[in-house]
Structures are given as structure tokens and as C-alpha cells.
Amino acid sequence: MQATAFTYSPDSRSGSVLLDDGTAVPFDAAAFDAGGLRLLRVGQRVRIETEGDGPRRRITLVTLQTF
Numbered sequence: 902m903q904a905t906a907f908t909y910s911p912d913s914r915s916g917s918v919l920l921d922d923g924t925a926v927p928f929d930a931a932a933f934d935a936g937g938l939r940l941l942r943v944g945q946r947v948r949i950e951t952e953g954d955g956p957r958r959r960i961t962l963v964t965l966q967t968f
Contacts, residue, residue, distance in 0.1 A: 902920070902948070902949050902950070902951065903921065903946060903947070903948055903949075903966055904918035904919060904920050904921070904926070904946075904947055904948075904949050905918060905919045905944060905945070905946055905947070906918055906941050906942065906943050906944060906945045906946075906947055907919045907925055907943065908943065909940075909941045909942070909943060911940060913930060914930040914933045914934065915927070915928060915929045915930050915933065916928060916933075916941065918947060918949060918960070918963070926949075926951070926958060926959075926960055927960070928949070928959075928960035928963050929960075931961075932949075932959075932960045932961055932962055932963050933963050935961065935962045935963070936962050936963045936964035936965075937964065938963065938964060938965065941963070945965065945966075946965075946966040947963050947964065947965060947966055948962075948963075948964050948965070948966045949962060949963050949964075950962040
């Protein structure tokens, strides 16, 4: 699934993304580390993997979207 980086804290390696429908979904350091990224800029397009649905949805991986 694709999203846009919305917030990011390099200190905690956590933040949130905006899904294409405008829903903000937070991610933790484990999801950031799983993608192998070193940093993330707000506004970058990212690819995410999630598990769960609705309010229990959580991001398990954040990586850069490549074409």
C-alpha cells in the first residue's frame, strides 16, 4: 500500500503517514527499522505494510516507494 510521510521524529524513529484517503496512521521504530531506511522526509511517498483493520490497524514496515 502507498502513503505519504506526514510526521517523522529522527530521535524516536517513529511518526505517521497519510493514506490516500487522508487517514493518518502512526508507525513505530520497529516498522521504520524493518524498511531499512536511515531517514525520512515529510512529504515523501512511501510503501507500507499493515496488519489488522480499523482502529487496530498498525504499520509493520515503512520503505520508500520506487517506480
